[in-house]
Amino acid sequence: MADILIIDGDISFATQLEADLLRHGLPAASCNCLARAMGMLHMGNYKIVLIGDGLPDGDCLDFLATIREIPSFPEVIIISRNRDPDVVEKAIENGAWNYMIKPPNMQRLLVHIHRIIEYQTEKSTTGVPISLRREGIIGNSRLLLACLDTVAQAAATDSNVLLFGETGTGKELFARAIHKNSAREKKPFVVVDCAALPDTLAENLLFGHERGAYTSADHHSIGLIKQADGGTLFLDEIGELPISMQKVFLRVLEGRSFRPVGGVKEVTSNFRLLAATNRNLEEMVQREEFRRDLFYRLLGIQIQLPPLRAIAEDINELACNFIRRHCQRMKIEGKGFSSDFLDALMQYDWPGNIRELMNTIEQAIAQAGKEAILYPRHLPKTIRAQLARRALGNATDTQSEQETEILDADTFPDLKSHRKQQILELETQYLKNLMRITLGDMEQSCRIAGLSRARLYALLKRYAITKP
Incomplete structure (x- = not known):
């Protein structure tokens, strides 16, 4: 059975490409519209999709994410006459393996196909380690498992990691999972909340101070960076780091050394850096709100955490976990929930993501009192009102x-x-x-x-x- 599906509005091009691939020992199937392609993808077990242009029922970019969510999880190569750099960039950002100009160079196309085959073979034999400790990360959606795959890769290295995600998506949980699965797990995991660093005390908190450094400094203080020696330093919301501190921290990041406030000797700290942000650092660099050199220094392994609305299939498992956790903490009998309650959770947008869901479950349990089952009426009024307006x-x-x-x-x-x-x-x-x-x-x-x-x-x- 074919492992490659060609989707192109030009039937003659698709047929010729299918024949060319077969001559190289790569059986393929083809179709000329997205509607038929989606049926073939769901019925078959295609590992690679070559999608072109001229399709009568849609644009390939609009269906790229949908194709990559097919159960066989195919990789996609786009073959198009469109040479617009913005289109190429959008395709790669949306998950395309590569973008080739039509007609493609056959040798280059074969190289990409064989690389995909090698990648998929290696991934199927390794995958996410069974022993990966999730550290409280809940869910089994494809997007979440992909993030855990990257966590496993990051834990096996000592590279910088930058986590992107909206507020409440669990960036600190993922950072802790990287630390706990790394060689540094027995050393400290030190969190620095950059949003809460006051300009006047930032250096003192990060670098510590020597006795007598200022009037009230009657003892030696070890800063957060030194506390992370041998372990992991997690800079939460690094986009909020005061601009005055960014240059100073860049030097620390490059040399892993610094001078405490009031000190004369350099102090070293062997830390592994993890950072997280809910802001677009690249745009901040363009607006000169974030140092370009620090931005590039932070770029090592990147993990984009999905918002809860993108992993709605995980809501059931999350809700069950939060209900059990809150009931245990409140020392009350466990509660169940009605199908309508779950439907309401699934329909809501969750702008505050997993953190909002956790707080909502807690409020619903409190509202339910001694009732054994949670119903939609136990949800906060703001959520019920929004769902009512939408309905x-x-x-x-x-x-x-x-x-x-x-x-x-x-x-x-x-x-x-x-x-x-x-x-x-x-x-x-x-x-x-x-x-x-x-x-x-x-x-x-x-x-x-x-x-x-x-x-x-x-x-x-x-x-x-x-x-x-």
């Missing part, structure tokens, strides 16, 4: 589309009648969603809707809506 919006959009299809000039209503009908339907749908999300809890329903209990009862009666 109402989706229902309205669908209904509007249906109405647009069936209306014509003869049946189109006058404005007054239309307004009355729309208000009636909107209120009906809103109240149904409100009752569903709160499970008929009138007190919470009144708070969300901003209505008195009497007014809410009157509306429910008018529209013949019953509590679930």
Whole structure:
């Protein structure tokens, strides 16, 4: 069976390329549209996808991420006539193995294909070490496992590591996992919160001071950098490091030596550097908010942590873990949750990511009290309100589309009648969603809707809506 799938709108090109590959002992299949390609990818076990242009049902870049999420996890080479450097850059950033100009040089294409085969063979025989200690990292989504794969690689080296990710994605957890799986695991793991470093005390905290360095310095103090000697120094939110400290720290990073405040002798510290940020350091460099030389010095192994909305399949496992953890901490009986509760968690965007989910679970447990099962009504009001608005919006959009299809000039209503009908339907749908999300809890329903209990009862009666 073929391991290579060619997707190209030019049938003659795809057929010729398929024949050329076969002559080199590489069986391939081909198709000329994305719809058919997706079916073939799901049914087959393709390891390599060669995707071109001229497709009638979409652009290859728009489907790149989708293709790479296929269960066989194929690598993708783009073969296109488009020579725009921005397009090439976007393709690589979105996960393409390489970008080649059509018609491709056959020898170069074969080199790339054989490199992919070697890479996939090595990856299948090694993979993420079974003994990798996760240090509290939960989940088994493909994106998360890819990050753990990089953690394993980073732990086996002593290179600098830069972790990127939104607030709440678990950057410190991943940093600790790298440390705990490295040769430095028995040495200190020292965290420096760059966002909390005051300009006036930054040098003192990082480098320490000698006795008598200033009026109140009545004893010798060891700074955080020296405390990390032999271990790992983790600079959290390094994008917040004061610009005045960036040049000083660059020197420390290059020589692993520094002079404590008030000291005359250089002090050395053999630390391994890990850094994390939720900001775009490259853009900060362009705006001269971050030193270019320090930026390049930090670039070693890079790990991009996914936001929770991108790994929603992990929410169930995360929720179960957080519920168990919070119940144990509160010394209460364990709780379960309804399918509606999980649905609500899956539908929410989680701008605060895993940290927000953990806090939300804690609030839901507290709200549930002695109830054994968590329901959507136990979620914070802000989350329930957002989900209600979204559900109402989706229902309205669908209904509007249906109405647009069936209306014509003869049946189109006058404005007054239309307004009355729309208000009636909107209120009906809103109240149904409100009752569903709160499970008929009138007190919470009144708070969300901003209505008195009497007014809410009157509306429910008018529209013949019953509590679930």
